[in-house]
Amino acid sequence: MSRPPSRAERGTPSEGDHVDAGQCPVVSYPMQRQDPFHPPAEYEGLRAQAPVVPARLSFAGDRPAWLVTRFKEAKEVLSDTRFSSDSRLPGFPVRRAHSTLIRMDPPDHTRYREMINHEFVGRRVAELRPTIEQLTDRLLGDIARGPARSDLLPALAMPLPSLVICHLLGVSYADHVFLQERTADALRATSTAEEIDEAVADLGRYMDRVVESKVENPGDDIISRLVTDHVRTGACTPEAAADLARLLLVAGHVTTVNMIGLGILTLLQHPAQLDELRRDERLVAPAVNELLRHLSITPSLARVATQDVEVGGTLIRAGEGVMVLLSSANRDEREYQDPDSFDIHRTERGNLALGWGPHLCLGAALARLELQIVITRTLRRFPSLRLAVDLDSIPFRHKVNIYGVHELPVVWDE
Numbered sequence: 001m002s003r004p005p006s007r008a009e010r011g012t013p014s015e016g017d018h019v020d021a022g023q024c025p026v027v028s029y030p031m032q033r034q035d036p037f038h039p040p041a042e043y044e045g046l047r048a049q050a051p052v053v054p055a056r057l058s059f060a061g062d063r064p065a066w067l068v069t070r071f072k073e074a075k076e077v078l079s080d081t082r083f084s085s086d087s088r089l090p091g092f093p094v095r096r097a098h099s100t101l102i103r104m105d106p107p108d109h110t111r112y113r114e115m116i117n118h119e120f121v122g123r124r125v126a127e128l129r130p131t132i133e134q135l136t137d138r139l140l141g142d143i144a145r146g147p148a149r150s151d152l153l154p155a156l157a158m159p160l161p162s163l164v165i166c167h168l169l170g171v172s173y174a175d176h177v178f179l180q181e182r183t184a185d186a187l188r189a190t191s192t193a194e195e196i197d198e199a200v201a202d203l204g205r206y207m208d209r210v211v212e213s214k215v216e217n218p219g220d221d222i223i224s225r226l227v228t229d230h231v232r233t234g235a236c237t238p239e240a241a242a243d244l245a246r247l248l249l250v251a252g253h254v255t256t257v258n259m260i261g262l263g264i265l266t267l268l269q270h271p272a273q274l275d276e277l278r279r280d281e282r283l284v285a286p287a288v289n290e291l292l293r294h295l296s297i298t299p300s301l302a303r304v305a306t307q308d309v310e311v312g313g314t315l316i317r318a319g320e321g322v323m324v325l326l327s328s329a330n331r332d333e334r335e336y337q338d339p340d341s342f343d344i345h346r347t348e349r350g351n352l353a354l355g356w357g358p359h360l361c362l363g364a365a366l367a368r369l370e371l372q373i374v375i376t377r378t379l380r381r382f383p384s385l386r387l388a389v390d391l392d393s394i395p396f397r398h399k400v401n402i403y404g405v406h407e408l409p410v411v412w413d414e
Contacts, residue, residue, distance in 0.1 A: 029055040029067060029323060030299075036396045037266060038340060039299065039327035043069065047332060051312030055323070057093055065093040065321035066314070067328075071352070073312040074329035077322060079357035081106055083303035092304040093321030095193060101247050106358060115230050116244060117362065119168070119222050125365045128164070132373050135163050140381045149388055152378075152408040157260035160374060164366075165252035169245060170221025171210060179203070183250050184400075203249070207242040222248065248363075255297065256367050258397065258404025260374055263291045265394065265408055266342065267375070268387050273344050278379050287344040288371045293351035294342050296327035297403040301355065326352045384413040 031040035051073040185199035218224035230236035354361035388409040395406040
């Protein structure tokens with residue numbers, strides 16, 4: 001599978017090159033990937049046309065919406081509170097997502113986020129390092145005791161984030177299969193609205209029972225502290241607490257599962273840089289940052305304008321939907337040198353893989369820490385790790401809302 005031409009090979013667009021979005025042809029979204037490690041090739045042409053282009057959403061009956069294609073304008077939209085995340089509003093471009101926090105706007109969003117934000121920043125996350133290292137080493141030890149071949153998805157990528165988030169929430173890991181299956185049903189792009197509603201309802205009922213148990217018998221975990229500090233004081237209802245807990249459960253493992261699988265696969269495709277990581281573990285942190293940018297496994301975020309707003313010279317009117325293309329913005333030639341290349345030495349550190357603005361991923365620091373630990377410990381435990389099949393045999397997750405792989409068969413020297 002060939003790499004798209006580099007920035008130097010195709011030429012660099014200038015800031016004045018764009019055409020007014022009103023003159024751009026209407027495109028159909030979403031588009032298909034031609035290469036599993038790169039977003040759709042059409043994105044480059046869209047960025048060259050304009051920072052904001054008109055589209056029809058094929059998954060929503062060809063509903064009209066705007067696509068935000070470039071880095072600067074994507075940050076503007078994600079930071080601007082005139083663009084709402086509330087999927088109940090007319091004009092919102094996608095099916096509703098069931099989450100108190102993700103689909104709330106300030107000031108309610110701010111109030112609820114502040115209830116749990118401190119659990120995922122600074123020292124609190126750093127204190128989790130020994131626990132995550134122990135869990136990772138235990139899983140790697142189980143793998144090493146078996147044959148010198150394994151599928152790292154069920155053996156490592158899936159259980160590790162589930163173990164971590166269950167530990168944080170005070171949820172029994174014995175229920176992780178049920179929780180993973182229902183989460184997958186809720187996020188699968190091919191699920192019907194009824195299937196999504198049923199999966200979300202099942203998760204909601206499960207979390208209702210967890211919150212009730214914490215009211216009666218609190219422990220040392222996030223849900224217990226949420227109940228003690230906010231439900232008992234009347235600042236938060238039990239239903240809202242259960243909804244927050246459901247969000248943390250889903251967001252706390254599904255993206256990290258896919259980043260572990262797709263991230264390790266990406267490193268295996270770049271053996272020279274992989275050797276550098278083995279020799280110098282200080283490169284793992286920038287490598288994780290580059291994996292997040294390069295892969296952008298959450299390809300887009302949906303918003304709707306609540307007022308008339310001009311973005312990149314284009315007027316977006318109140319009630320018009322917007323899709324912020326994170327995977328396009330993270331390949332913007334105006335922001336990154338040779339953006340289609342994977343480079344762990346990249347000097348541009350910022351990216352939008354985990355969002356931006358008020359809805360920046362709550363667990364961003366935790367996700368980075370998990371990825372750094374699992375890459376470091378895996379390369380240390382299996383220095384000869386390599387793919388067990390041809391790349392063309394790897395099944396990629398094309399029909400889901402979070403990109404990744406379904407399997408990651410690897411081998412190593414005993």
